[in-house]
Amino acid sequence: MNKKKLIFITGAVAVGVVVQLLISSGVINPYFAQILTLMSMYAILATSLNLINGITGQFSLGHAGFMALGGYFSAILTTKLALPLPNFLMFPLSLLFGGLVAAAAGFLVGLPTLRLRGDYLAIATLGLGEIIRVMFVNWKYVGAAAGMKGIPGYTNFLWTYVIAVFSILIIVNFIKSSHGRACISIREDEIAAETMGINTTKYKVMAFVIGAFFAGVAGGIFGHLIRLLHPNSFTFMVSVEILLMVVLGGLGSITGSIAAAVFLTGLTEALRQFSDLRMIIYSLMLIVIMLFRPQGLLGTREFSLDMFSKFTKKAEKAER
């Protein structure tokens, strides 16, 4: 198992390095590089939200808020405080800082709100996201309603991709651990989980904090990619967009979230040329997909190479 994981990590990182080399040498132009970076960033956002919504079954609508917290606080570190550190240290440090601020906010807010269930939690987290946004609208130090300008463009594809690979690995490991199973049991039946002696609040908060942390990291990546942080970049619609990726990929399926993040980011770009019709085509495609696959593209299943080996085994059996 460990060997397999090692092969997976080295393989994934190698792919990233090759793509980055292609970008640096100009084979892939900056436009595609930016789209690939956005895809990786949305993959982090979608998987981290999936941990909260899909795995633990807590309906959260505040992801854009955590993203904003991470984005602004990491940008404060790189823009406002001139620490004497080289860029390659400064950037991950600022992302870590942004993630930790978002996680701390997730902890503070999660503790009381995660006692709520279903719709009530959705409304509470929706409110939270808006409160964070309005806080940045009124905070003069980070530019208030004009937004924060002059953020260095540290983000490149390799950084985003490697961070995406590692954050996904951490989330997958968490899900496979006993903590993760506790989270899944809460999703399946909260009362039954409680009867089995699982501290439901503890595990819900744990999943919420981890999800918030990675949303914060993604926010930092976003800020250093666009080089401008504007409160309007973190509206409720952004939370919905991320939720859409999770639902489309299948609640509870990490690979589904990644596939949906890549698919939806690519789709918005591909439809750009249709201008006015763009949102109509986009919505229509979503309706069609949800009609035929109400459980999402992958449901709760994961996509892996083992699936193909099962196919071949079955085929072999059939031949006999």
Next chain:
Amino acid sequence: MKRKLFLIIALLMVASLVLSACTSKDPAPVNNGGDKPTGETIKIGGILEMTGNIASFGQSSRNGIVLAFEEINAKGGVLGKQIEFVLEDNKSIQVESATAAQKLIQQNGVAAILGAVASSNTLAAAPIAQDAKIPLISPSSTNPAVTEVGDYIFRSCFIDPFQGVVMSKFAIENLGAKTAAIMTDNNSDYSIGLTEVFKEAFTAAGGKIVSEVAYVSGDTDFNSILTSVKNAGPEVVFIPGYYDSVGLILDQAKNNVGFSSDIVFLGTDGWDSPTLFDLAGDSANGTYFSNHYSPDADSAIVKDFIASYKAKFNGAIPDALAATAYDAAYMIAAAIESAGTTDAAALRDAIAAVQLEGVSGNIKLNEKRDPVKSAVVIKIDGGAQTYYSTVEPN
């Protein structure tokens, strides 16, 4: 088995869509420097808010640009080549504006970019244009920070502080006001910036601000803040906000709080929308606001512009956004003509030196790449906008 097959098919569909998304782009060669115009046309990119919450602004701007380029092409284009306008939608959000800028520069190889409308969106696109050294002209981003991004970023409209000064000057000189109240939209940088400029200019000229109140865009009940404004007894009330809130404020001031008609309401270009009349009705009469241009202005170029705009867009009267976008399109055409090339550095210098008579006033850029030009004051009378006066910059 059947379900698995379906799953595989679904995944293949996803993969093919993503792949087609990546490959169906123009195979146009990357034109980083834009040394020579490639082919028969000169490509000019546009990043506009075609969808999203300020789509009506983006569509007016598109109309202005399309009209200008059609006129230029009908006269033989520039440098003997036709102009091709490549428009990209930014959904009125920042990240899409940045991606649109990348696409126009890398995929379409445009010589220059026009857009975006909102300052926040232009600020997201500008660093990319600046890095790639592709000139960008925003037709209507009035925030001073926009052109501070770099020496390849220009605009064809005046900046916010100028409007604040214009209205303060107007209040003192034309209306003889000595006391003023200000109502600020705390959610909008535009409103906060204008409030500061107006306050400074008004007090510097010997006036007194007797009341300052704040609201947030989206509010619908302004009775309590209007009452406190009324009790302070100002001669003029300055509201640098957007038409949706302002319409409600004007209505409630006259009908609920009972402002007398001696108190004059003043505003800025955010008031420029028919929605204002829908919301305020007769209460809007007797108010003044500053704008980029007036369809009633008495000049030949404005009359020609309105006539051809009406002819092309089913009798619609062009608004200020269409006018500044039209001017921005003419600015880039004039600059390419005088530079004699689309080489980025030469084009940049040509735009900086451009001088032309536009529908929104005479355009001449200062060292900050902002136009120094006149503003018009519009009076709302009988439920319509009427031209009142032109205020020259000093």
